[in-house]
Each structure stands twice: as C-alpha cells, then as structure tokens.
Amino acid sequence: MAGKKNLFVRIFKFYVEGFRSMTLGKTLWAIILLKLFIMFFVLKLFFFPNILKTNFETDEERGDHVLENLTSKTNE
Amino acid sequence: MIDNLDMSLVDWSRAQFALTAMYHWIFVPLTLGLSFIIAIMETIYVRTGKEEWKTTTKFWMKLFGINFAIGVATGIILEFEFGTNWSNYSWFVGDIFGAPLAIEGIMAFFMETTFIAVMFFGWKKVSKKFHLISTWLVAIGSNLSAYWILVANAWMQQPVGVTFNPETARNEMTNFWDVALSPMAVNKFLHTISSSYVLAAIFVVGVSAWYIMKKRDLAFARKSIIVAAIFGFLTSVYTIFSGDGSARQVASAQPMKFAALEGLYKGQEGAGLIAFGFFSTSESDPENENLKDFTLKLEIPNVLSYMAFLDWDAFVPGVKDLIDGNKKHNILSAEEKIRRGKIAIAKLREFKEAKKSGNKELETTLKNEFTSDAFQKEYFRYFGYGYITNTDQLIPHVPLMFYSFHLMVALGGYFLLFFVYVLYLIIRKKAIEKRWFLRLAIWTIPLAYLASQAGWVVAEVGRQPWVIQDLMPTMAAVSRISTGAVQVTFWLFAVVFTTLLIAEVRIMVKQIGFGPKGKGGNK
Numbered sequence: 001m002a003g004k005k006n007l008f009v010r011i012f013k014f015y016v017e018g019f020r021s022m023t024l025g026k027t028l029w030a031i032i033l034l035k036l037f038i039m040f041f042v043l044k045l046f047f048f049p050n051i052l053k054t055n056f057e058t059d060e061e062r063g064d065h066v067l068e069n070l071t072s073k074t075n076e
Numbered sequence: 077m078i079d080n081l082d083m084s085l086v087d088w089s090r091a092q093f094a095l096t097a098m099y100h101w102i103f104v105p106l107t108l109g110l111s112f113i114i115a116i117m118e119t120i121y122v123r124t125g126k127e128e129w130k131t132t133t134k135f136w137m138k139l140f141g142i143n144f145a146i147g148v149a150t151g152i153i154l155e156f157e158f159g160t161n162w163s164n165y166s167w168f169v170g171d172i173f174g175a176p177l178a179i180e181g182i183m184a185f186f187m188e189t190t191f192i193a194v195m196f197f198g199w200k201k202v203s204k205k206f207h208l209i210s211t212w213l214v215a216i217g218s219n220l221s222a223y224w225i226l227v228a229n230a231w232m233q234q235p236v237g238v239t240f241n242p243e244t245a246r247n248e249m250t251n252f253w254d255v256a257l258s259p260m261a262v263n264k265f266l267h268t269i270s271s272s273y274v275l276a277a278i279f280v281v282g283v284s285a286w287y288i289m290k291k292r293d294l295a296f297a298r299k300s301i302i303v304a305a306i307f308g309f310l311t312s313v314y315t316i317f318s319g320d321g322s323a324r325q326v327a328s329a330q331p332m333k334f335a336a337l338e339g340l341y342k343g344q345e346g347a348g349l350i351a352f353g354f355f356s357t358s359e360s361d362p363e364n365e366n367l368k369d370f371t372l373k374l375e376i377p378n379v380l381s382y383m384a385f386l387d388w389d390a391f392v393p394g395v396k397d398l399i400d401g402n403k404k405h406n407i408l409s410a411e412e413k414i415r416r417g418k419i420a421i422a423k424l425r426e427f428k429e430a431k432k433s434g435n436k437e438l439e440t441t442l443k444n445e446f447t448s449d450a451f452q453k454e455y456f457r458y459f460g461y462g463y464i465t466n467t468d469q470l471i472p473h474v475p476l477m478f479y480s481f482h483l484m485v486a487l488g489g490y491f492l493l494f495f496v497y498v499l500y501l502i503i504r505k506k507a508i509e510k511r512w513f514l515r516l517a518i519w520t521i522p523l524a525y526l527a528s529q530a531g532w533v534v535a536e537v538g539r540q541p542w543v544i545q546d547l548m549p550t551m552a553a554v555s556r557i558s559t560g561a562v563q564v565t566f567w568l569f570a571v572v573f574t575t576l577l578i579a580e581v582r583i584m585v586k587q588i589g590f591g592p593k594g595k596g597g598n599k
Contacts, residue, residue, distance in 0.1 A: 018197025024138065024587065025196065028145035031579060038572060039152060047565050050159035051555050052167055059244070064428075066167045067245040070552060071425035 086554050088562040089161040094536070095566060096153050098529055099573035103147020103580070105528050108222055108269055109276020109311075110140045111215035115208075116303055122208050132296055134199075135592035136280065137211075139584060141196060146580040151225070153569065161562060165543050165553030170246035172238055172255060173228050180224035187217030222272075223265050230261035232544050233535070234329040240456060242427050242446050263325045264535075267318040270311050271531060274491050275524040277308025278517075281498060283588055285517035288509055296592045302502055309495035315488060320383065326538075327384035327392070330545060333538035335395045336472045337481040338380055341367060343397040343405070346389045349379035352482070355475045366473050367395065395474070399467050410467040413546075417462030420455040460547045469549070472540045480533040487527035494520060 022029070052062045114136050121129035155177070158166040166173070194202060194210035202210070231237075237254030238247040249255060281304045287297035327334040335341075338350055353373035381390040391405050401409030423446050430438040445451055464470060494516075501508050508514075541549040587594075 014197060014201060015193060017201075018193060021197075024583075025141070027583065028142060031576075032145050032148065035572075035576065036149060039149065039156075043153065043565070043568070044156055047561070047568070048156035048160040051163040051557070053159070062167060063244045063246065066164050067242075067424070067428050069164050069556075070168070070245065071421055071428050 082559055083551070085557070085559045085562065086550050088559055088566060089157075089554050090550060092161065092562055092566040092569065093154065093157055095573070096150075096157065096569055097536070098532070099569075099577070100147070100150045100154065101529065101532060102525065102577060103143055103150060104222070105272035105275045105525075106143045106279055107140065107147060108219055108272040109274070110136060110143070110279065111211075111218050112273060113276055113280055113304060113307055114140055115212045115215045116307065117300075118208050118211050120303070122204050128295060128299065131592050132299055133211075135296070135594070136300070137195065138587055138594070139283075142580060142583050142587065144192070146576050146583075150573070150576070161555055161557065162543070162553050163555040165548060167246060168548055168553070169231075169544065170238075170241075170244075171249055172231050172235075172247055175249065175252065176224040176227040176231075176256070180221050183217060183224070184221040187213055188221065191217065219269055222269060223261075226265045226268055227256055227258075227261045229535075230258055230264045231255055232542075233264070233539055234258060234260040234325075235544055235547055236260075239447065239452075240459075242424055242443055243431070260325050260329060263318065263321045267315065267322045267531075270315040270318050271488070271528060273311035274308055274315055274488075275528055277304040277311065277495070278491060278520050278524040280304035281308065282518045282521040285508075285514040286588065287591070289511065289514040289518075293591050293593075298508065301498065301508060305495050305498040305502060308491070309499055312488070312492040312495055316492070319485070319488065323383055324386070330539060331393050332395065332398050332470065333472065333477070333534075334384060335393060335398060336474045336477040336538055337534055339370060339373075339474055339478045340380070340392060340394040341396050343391055343394040343402060345381070345391045346378045347380040347384075347392040348375035348377045349383060350375050350478075350482075353478065355478070366468070366471050366475075368475050395471055399470065410461070410464070410470050413458040413461040414464050414467070416455045416458040417460060417464070419462075420451075420459045421462040423451070423455070457546060460542060460544070460549050460552065463549050463552045464541070469541050472538050477534060477538050480530040480537070484527050484530040484534060487523055487530075491520070491524065491527070 019025075019029075052065065056062045056065060114133055117129060117133040117136065120126075121133055158173075191210040191213040194207060195214055198207050198210065235247070236258045237249060237251040239250050240247050255261075281301050284297035284300040284304070287293045323334070326337075335343075338347075339353065339355070340347060350370070351374045353370045355368035356371040358369060378388040381392055382388050384390060384392050393402065393405065393407055397405070397407050399410045401407055401412065423442065427439065427442040427446060430442055446456070461470075497513075498508070498517075500506075501513075539545060541551070543550050543553040
C-alpha cells in the first residue's frame with residue numbers, strides 16, 4: 001500500500017516538477033487553455049448547441065424528428 | 077422540409093466544415109510524421125550515446141510540441157458542427173461514428189497525453205530506454221488515433237457493416253470489424269499517414285536547409301537531413317503504392333469520383349490516363365457547368381483501366397455512363413437510382429405513418445419489408461438518390477477534382493525526386509550547400525502542405541453530393557438552422573483558426589531562430 005502511495009506521489013511530483021520547469025511550454029499551455037475556453041465556453045455554449053439534444057428529451061423523440069425530416073415530401 | 081430547404085444553408089454549412097477541416101489538417105500531418113522522425117532520432121541517440129543526437133531529438137521534439145499544442149483539439153469543432161449543422165446526419169449515422177471516435181478519444185487521451193508528458197518532462201527523470209519507449213508510443217498512439225478518425229471518414233465514403241433501423245432512424249453496426257477493417261479505411265489510413273510522413277520529412281529537410289543557408293548549426297542540420305531524407309524517400313515510395321491502392325478502391329466504390337478526377341466523361345475500355353491537361357472555359361455539356369472540355373491533354377493509353385482494375389483493357393465508366401446508365405456494363409442510370417431511392421423513402425414514410433397511427437401490425441410488416449435483404453439491396457442502397465432533384469447534382473466539380481488530383485500526384489512525384497536528389501548528394505558526399513537547392517528545400521515545405529490539402533479536396537469534394545455515399549446527400553443531412561448563424565460562425569472560425577496559425581508560425585519561427593542549442597531550454 002505504501003509502495004502504491006509512493007508511486008502516485010512520484011507520478012504527481014513528476015508532473016508538478018515538469019510543469020514548474022517549463023519555459024516555452026508555459027506559453028503553449030496558455031494557448032491551449034485559451035483555445036479550450038473559446039471552444040467550450042464561447043463557441044459550444046453560444047453558437048453550437050446540439051440541436052437534437054437541446055430540442056428533444058428522449059431518443060425516441062429525436063428519432064421521430066429525424067424520421068420526419070427524412071420522409072417529408074421531397075420533390076415528388 | 078427538404079422541399080423548402082435554402083440551398084445557401086447547405087453551401088455555407090459545407091464551407092464551414094471545409095474551412096474547419098482544412099485548418100485542422102494543417103496541424104495533423106506534421107504531428108503524425110514528425111513523431112516518428114523524432115523517435116528514429118532518439119533511437120540513434122540511445123544506440124550511439126552521442127549527445128548531439130540528443131540535442132537534435134530535443135530540438136525537433138520542441139517543434140513537434142508547438143505544432144501539437146496549437147493543433148490539439150481543433151478537430152473537436154468538427155464534432156460540434158455535426159451536432160449543430162448536421163443533426164440529421166449525426167443521428168442517421170448512429171453508433172458508427174460514436175464507436176471509432178470513442179476509441180480515438182480514449183487512445184489519444186491515455187497514450188498520447190501520458191507518454192507526451194514523459195517525452196517532455198522525463199529526460200532526466202526516467203531511464204533512457206523508458207523515455208525512448210514513450211517517444212515511440214507517442215508516435216504509434218497519434219497514428220492509431222488517426223486510424224479511428226479515418227475509419228469514420230471511410231465509412232462515409234463506403235458505408236459497410238451496418239443495417240438501418242427504421243424505428244430509430246439510425247444505422248446500427250452489425251459487424252465492427254467490417255467497419256474497422258474495410259478496404260476503404262485501410263487504404264485511406266495508409267495513404268494518409270504515408271503522405272503525412274512525407275510532409276514531415278520535407279519540413280525537417282527544409283528547416284535544416286535554412287540553417288545551412290545561414291551557415292550555422294551545420295552538423296545538426298546535416299544529421300537531420302540524413303534522417304529525414306531516408307525517411308522521406310521510403311515513405312514517398314510507399315505513398316505512391318498506397319495512393320494506387322486508394323485509387324483502385326475509389327474506382328470500385330465511388331466511380332463518379334474516379335471519373336471526375338480524370339475528367340472522363342464517356343466510359344472506355346482500355347481507358348487512358350490523362351497525365352497532364354487543361355480545361356477550356358466552355359462547357360462540354362451546356363446544361364452542366366461542372367463539365368468542361370479539355371483544350372490540351374497528354375494521355376497515356378490504357379493506364380487508367382489498369383490503375384482502376386489491374387486490367388489494361390477494363391471498362392472504366394465515365395460521368396455520362398453513370399448518369400445515363402450503360403446496359404452493356406450493368407450500370408443503372410441516375411434516373412433509375414432516383415426512382416428506387418424515392419421508393420425507399422416512400423416505404424420509410426409509410427412505416428412512420430403506421431407508427432404514428434399506432435397500427436402495430438402494419439408497422440411490423442413494413443419494418444420487415446424495409447429491412448429485408450431484397451429491399452435493402454434493390455432500394456435502400458439508393459436511399460439518398462431519392463432526394464436528388466436533378467441528375468446534374470450527382471456530378472462533382474470536374475475541373476476542381478482534376479486539378480486537385482493532378483496537383484497532388486505531380487507534387488508526390490516531385491517529392492520523390494527531391495528525396496532521391498538529397499540522398500544522391502549524401503551518398504556521393506557532395507555538398508548540400510548549393511544555394512539553389514537550399515532555397516528549393518525551404519520552398520518545398522508549403523508545397524507539401526498544398527499536396528496534402530489537395531488530397532483531401534479530392535477525397536471530400538469528389539464525393540459530393542454525398543455526405544454518406546448513396547445514402548444521404550448533404551441537403552438531407554443539414555440541420556434547418558438559420559443561414560446567418562452559419563455565416564457568423566464561419567467567419568468566427570476563420571478568425572480563430574487564422575490567429576492560431578499565425579501563433580504557430582510565429583512561435584515556431586522564433587524557436588527555429590534560437591536553434592538546437594536553444595534559448596529557454598527544451599521543455
């Protein structure tokens with residue numbers, strides 16, 4: 001158990017020290033975090049709702065909606 | 077609903093998807109290829125113990141890190157677009173997309189992120205061997221991730237291993253391995269990764285050439301060129317073979333795409349390959365602006381037939397055979413496919429109405445009829461044709477296809493010659509310092525990106541109008557949202573991605589300027 005704990009601590013320290021000693025990596029992480037923020041908190045939230053998930057509660061309703069779309073009068 | 081569809085919505089949604097995918101693809105091929113070049117360099121370091129190889133590995137690892145960091149997650153936006161802009165499609169594909177993308181997500185997360193950390197943080201903390209294994213696992217992991225994405229893409233080009241369930245309006249996977257190991261997926265993967273390796277090798281040679289031109293870090297630059305040139309030469313040769321496999325696959329599964337990329341209007345036995353050609357501005361068919369006549373062409377007899385079917389005299393259908401039909405060669409006309417598609421849609425409608433009215437018996441009968449092998453084979457396989465209003469919609473933009481395909485092939489040939497020349501210089505111990513060559517090497521970098529993007533134009537524009545080959549055209553796949561909203565997000569993406577690209581180029585140029593010994597370490 002102590003060995004396992006020790007392993008987790010070592011892995012944790014590995015990451016912490018790695019992040020601390022970054023130079024260029026810090027800039028890259030800033031870009032990654034900014035990018036993820038724009039993607040998930042701006043684009044996804046305000047511009048990209050999952051239409052079927054937002055507008056319908058169950059899979060059955062979603063399926064019926066798509067079925068309706070696919071079979072509505074086309075060009076006959 | 078489809079009859080009221082605003083076609084500009086379809087066009088803007090397509091443009092947005094194309095923009096996102098093309099920007100995403102700027103980052104991906106370098107990651108796929110550079111990861112292996114780094115692994116090879118580190119292997120040399122571990123085997124020889126020479127510090128200069130460690131420095132070389134760490135420098136290219138740094139550029140890999142920049143590209144990875146800027147490019148990572150740009151593909152997620154494509155998934156957002158599926159849910160918003162292509163909701164009918166994303167429902168219709170069912171779990172076919174879910175399974176490969178979930179595997180990709182898990183693989184990318186565990187393999188890449190875990191071992192990337194060891195790759196960047198572990199130089200002084202883990203053994204040389206463990207570090208090397210991690211570097212190889214990053215390379216293998218990122219390439220396997222690409223495999224699952226390409227499985228999903230290949231399924232759209234050739235839907236296999238599924239049955240459509242009318243009750244849920246979804247395709248259900250009947251055989252995972254048919255989907256995962258479809259010839260289309262395997263060929264697409266091999267061609268995509270090998271061409272990405274070529275791109276990365278060109279990148280390494282080009283950047284190294286810049287150092288030689290500046291007369292600095294010469295030993296490092298020469299070592300990098302040797303590894304990249306050998307890697308680039310081998311993968312260039314393989315790219316030609318994998319491209320050949322891909323072309324054969326397209327010829328059988330997507331004959332219209334194949335005809336379009338060669339500008340073949342009328343089918344022929346012993347069809348020639350147009351090695352070189354230019355279209356006139358006038359239309360071959362006045363009613364279809366996608367069909368232009370050639371003003372100039374250089375044709376190599378019988379090669380197209382061989383390329384498509386490994387038979388010098390095989391019949392290769394042209395655009396007109398696929399539209400008008402060809403009884404001799406058992407090719408149905410587009411009108412007939414449209415008729416069958418409409419029957420499939422009508423049957424699905426009947427089923428929907430029976431379900432709505434609560435008539436269980438009729439519902440079961442119709443479901444059984446719809447899912448019977450005979451109906452699937454005769455009618456459902458043409459389901460998407462039922463949405464086509466004019467047979468011209470079935471023809472992709474021939475000049476764009478032809479030029480993209482020939483540009484990709486010509487550049488692929490040039491890359492091979494380029495690597496042959498570099499290897500010649502290395503083997504003959506001739507100076508690589510010739511300025512014209514160094515300039516050429518640098519300018520070959522954008523050409524590699526151009527070839528890579530052209531390949532995707534061939535793959536994706538060539539399958540129009542299909543979002544899923546023969547089953548679902550773009551007009552049936554698109555969500556009924558406002559065109560204005562799609563336009564806004566199109567420009568938003570253009571700004572975000574261009575900013576990311578500028579950031580990538582600036583950071584990379586700065587780090588290249590610092591050189592392998594660097595400023596600010598190698599983390």
